[in-house]
Amino acid sequence: MGLLVIGSTGTLGRQIVRKALNEGFQVKCLVRNFRKAAFLKEWGAELIYGDLTLPETIPLALLGITAVVDCSTTRPSDLYDIKLIDLQAKYVLIESAIKAEIKRFIFFSILSSDNYRDIELINLKLLIEDRLKKSSINYTIFKLTGFFQGLIPQYALPILDQDSIWITRERSLISYINTQDIAKITIKSLSISQFNKKVLPLVGIQGWTSLQIIELCEKISGKRAKISRVPVSLLKSITYIAKFFQWTWNISERLAFIEILSRGYEYSISMKEILYILKIDSNELESLENYMQEYFQSIMKKLKELNYQALNIGSTIDVQDF
Numbered sequence: 127m128g129l130l131v132i133g134s135t136g137t138l139g140r141q142i143v144r145k146a147l148n149e150g151f152q153v154k155c156l157v158r159n160f161r162k163a164a165f166l167k168e169w170g171a172e173l174i175y176g177d178l179t180l181p182e183t184i185p186l187a188l189l190g191i192t193a194v195v196d197c198s199t200t201r202p203s204d205l206y207d208i209k210l211i212d213l214q215a216k217y218v219l220i221e222s223a224i225k226a227e228i229k230r231f232i233f234f235s236i237l238s239s240d241n242y243r244d245i246e247l248i249n250l251k252l253l254i255e256d257r258l259k260k261s262s263i264n265y266t267i268f269k270l271t272g273f274f275q276g277l278i279p280q281y282a283l284p285i286l287d288q289d290s291i292w293i294t295r296e297r298s299l300i301s302y303i304n305t306q307d308i309a310k311i312t313i314k315s316l317s318i319s320q321f322n323k324k325v326l327p328l329v330g331i332q333g334w335t336s337l338q339i340i341e342l343c344e345k346i347s348g349k350r351a352k353i354s355r356v357p358v359s360l361l362k363s364i365t366y367i368a369k370f371f372q373w374t375w376n377i378s379e380r381l382a383f384i385e386i387l388s389r390g391y392e393y394s395i396s397m398k399e400i401l402y403i404l405k406i407d408s409n410e411l412e413s414l415e416n417y418m419q420e421y422f423q424s425i426m427k428k429l430k431e432l433n434y435q436a437l438n439i440g441s442t443i444d445v446q447d448f
Contacts, residue, residue, distance in 0.1 A: 127316070130154045130191045132178070132219065133198030134171070135163050137275050138234070141309035142195050143171050149313055156187050178215035185222040193230035193316055194223055212250040220257055230264050230316055237269040237301075237327055237395065255325070264322040266315055271329050272302045274417045277339060281351075282421060285343050290354040293340075299333030301395070304412045314404045321403075327395040331411055342415065346422045 129146050133139040134155035146153045147170050156176035157163040167173050176183040178198060188194070196219065200208045223231055235251045242248045258265040284291045308328055315321040334342075340351045401408055 139197035141305040145309040181218035188226040195232040267325040301329035303330035
């Protein structure tokens with residue numbers, strides 16, 4: 127099966143590519159920068175130039191493709207209006223996939239998004255969902271919450287570097303999941319007809335609040351976190367002000383996610399039926415405790431090796447330079 131992965135250099139996309147290659151798929155990756163995507167080629171994927179800000183580059187990438195997995199989204203550093211990538215380009219991608227008679231189309235959205243239609247970034251996801259549902263294509267929409275990998279810069283690194291962790295006073299529960307588990311489920315779903323034209327949750331095995339994650343990192347690392355609480359009202363003000371400057375539009379939309387947390391976000395979705403169809407035991411999904419344990423052990427090992435080398439050469443190295 128020929129598989130085209132959009133957003134292949136991202137946190138989730140690269141795991142999709144790796145898993146697909148391991149399962150014997152012929153994988154093509156739509157990329158803007160061949161140098162930054164060189165590691166995908168080393169893994170065995172074929173790189174095809176394409177840019178979601180230039181929708182005309184999309185159709186040619188679908189030649190010889192059976193299925194599309196769209197992991198793409200705008201990044202906080204992008205200066206583009208999010209509607210160009212997260213709506214207009216996605217419409218072109220879907221229309222092109224229909225004309226190319228693509229057999230399967232995987233799209234990733236946000237869990238419980240119907241409750242937050244007034245948040246622009248989420249509303250764009252919902253518009254794409256609606257377009258897929260009205261199309262003739264065999265789609266699967268996976269509803270996600272958050273990734274384990276995103277917790278490293280948000281919580282783990284600040285604790286190691288003794289920097290402040292900025293949180294609000296929210297108590298929302300987020301069911302984070304490892305992107306490797308998402309990739310495993312996604313690739314398995316491509317060969318199962320029960321997943322055609324379905325909207326399904328993809329969540330972790332437990333919900334976590336910000337404070338619970340911080341306490342977990344403190345326990346494993348043996349370090350105390352510096353916590354700074356920011357009023358939700360202040361972040362809302364920043365979001366409002368950022369809308370007046372074009373270069374901060376994307377940042378403004380990202381800050382809007384604070385709205386989700388401030389209103390309360392609860393984890394109460396089960397994946398038992400999905401895992402049963404895929405013949406995956408829930409125990410196979412990695413827990414956040416195990417993920418963080420492995421991360422901190424790996425970091426501590428590298429720091430010890432670094433300190434040993436520093437002693438041998440008679441010099442010191444700042445941990446923050448590591």
